[in-house]
Amino acid sequence: MRVVIVGAGIAGLSCADRLAEAGHAVALFDKGRGPGGRMSTRRAEAGGRALAFDHGAQYFTARDPAFVAAVGEWEAAGVAARWPAAGPDAWVGTPGMNAPVRALAAARAVAWGRRIDRLERDGTGWRVDGEPFDAAVVAVPAEQAAPLLLPHHPAFAALAAAARSQPCWTAMAAFERPLAAPVELLRDRGAIGWAARNSAKPERGGPEAWVVQASPAWSTEHLEDAAEAVTLALLRLLAAELGAPLPAPIHLSAHRWRFARSGGAGGPGTLWDPALRLGACGDWLFAPRVEAAWLSGRRLGDRIAA
Numbered sequence: 172m173r174v175v176i177v178g179a180g181i182a183g184l185s186c187a188d189r190l191a192e193a194g195h196a197v198a199l200f201d202k203g204r205g206p207g208g209r210m211s212t213r214r215a216e217a218g219g220r221a222l223a224f225d226h227g228a229q230y231f232t233a234r235d236p237a238f239v240a241a242v243g244e245w246e247a248a249g250v251a252a253r254w255p256a257a258g259p260d261a262w263v264g265t266p267g268m269n270a271p272v273r274a275l276a277a278a279r280a281v282a283w284g285r286r287i288d289r290l291e292r293d294g295t296g297w298r299v300d301g302e303p304f305d306a307a308v309v310a311v312p313a314e315q316a317a318p319l320l321l322p323h324h325p326a327f328a329a330l331a332a333a334a335r336s337q338p339c340w341t342a343m344a345a346f347e348r349p350l351a352a353p354v355e356l357l358r359d360r361g362a363i364g365w366a367a368r369n370s371a372k373p374e375r376g377g378p379e380a381w382v383v384q385a386s387p388a389w390s391t392e393h394l395e396d397a398a399e400a401v402t403l404a405l406l407r408l409l410a411a412e413l414g415a416p417l418p419a420p421i422h423l424s425a426h427r428w429r430f431a432r433s434g435g436a437g438g439p440g441t442l443w444d445p446a447l448r449l450g451a452c453g454d455w456l457f458a459p460r461v462e463a464a465w466l467s468g469r470r471l472g473d474r475i476a477a
């Protein structure tokens with residue numbers, strides 16, 4: 172079969188891997204400029220020095236045996252490493268969080284910068300961007316999956332529409348010198364959901380760089396605020412938490428994730444209609460984590476291959 176997958180995040184790519192193993196031809200379309208999805212790494216420059224921030228997922232855990240095996244392969248390939256500061260079973264992509272996604276995408280036919288707004292039925296098959304396929308998979312966040320599924324499978328679309336994600340404002344800051352506080356990360360400190368010294372993660376280095384992520388409640392309350400105001404507010408909160416003023420910044424930016432933490436946890440894991448040859452995978456069908464997204468894609472690949 173020729174299978175089209177809309178969305179080349181970790182879920183779409185793990186589905187693609189499984190289908191390729193089973194001998195199917197897979198084409199992926201992704202609206203992003205490059206690999207990562209919500210495991211993205213934002214690159215910047217300050218005074219000629221390269222900066223990088225993991226501004227989506229901060230780390231991931233591996234507990235399911237199939238995912239443990241995949242992470243072991245990533246570690247052997249040099250695209251993932253343990254990050255003990257976040258916990259005994261915490262992993263990060265190396266040298267950036269998007270590295271495992273980049274490695275998976277390199278083995279597949281991914282068309283980047285291609286936003287897909289509709290899937291068309293073509294006889295017994297599918298047509299996307301003018302190309303014919305035998306089966307179609309939607310591997311995007313729930314809110315973006317619903318309109319793609321609706322014309323063809325209202326029941327799947329209804330599940331997607333019912334799964335509400337929470338937003339996350341993320342501030343990224345680099346400083347001319349290290350922060351005085353001997354702190355690597357903070358979790359669940361009121362408005363600050365998470366803050367970490369990004370430059371201290373494995374294989375990072377470079378200037379002192381921090382990522383500060385607001386809690387879902389704070390992000391919702393400030394969703395339409397300007398990025399500059401959000402950046403300053405989150406850095407003020409960080410300084411207050413650390414109990415000391417921050418050094419002079421050499422880079423400041425912010426990113427608003429409208430659909431950061433997927434809702435619908437504990438869902439069916441995958442969706443697949445064998446008659447239509449239409450499926451969906453992603454964290455929203457399982458749990459709001461990297462591992463769950465990977466498993467959802469893998470299991471959908473199993474169902475399609477079967």
Ligand SMILES: Cc1cc2nc3c(=O)[nH]c(=O)nc-3n(C[C@H](O)[C@H](O)[C@H](O)COP(=O)(O)OP(=O)(O)OC[C@H]3O[C@@H](n4cnc5c(N)ncnc54)[C@H](O)[C@@H]3O)c2cc1C
Nearest residue numbers: 178180181182201202208209228229287453454460461464
């Ligand atoms: C701020 C933040 C913090 C997080 N922290 C953690 C954490 O610490 N630990 C953890 O395990 N997880 C964390 N997560 C969640 C984790 O990143 C996700 O669960 C996982 O990456 C989801 O993978 P996915 O493939 O389902 O979706 P995504 O990664 O969102 O991939 C979907 C892809 O589809 C593309 N796309 C969307 N719409 C279209 C369209 N119409 N046409 C074409 N392409 C489209 C997107 O560009 C994207 O690349 C975090 C997420 C965020 C945002």
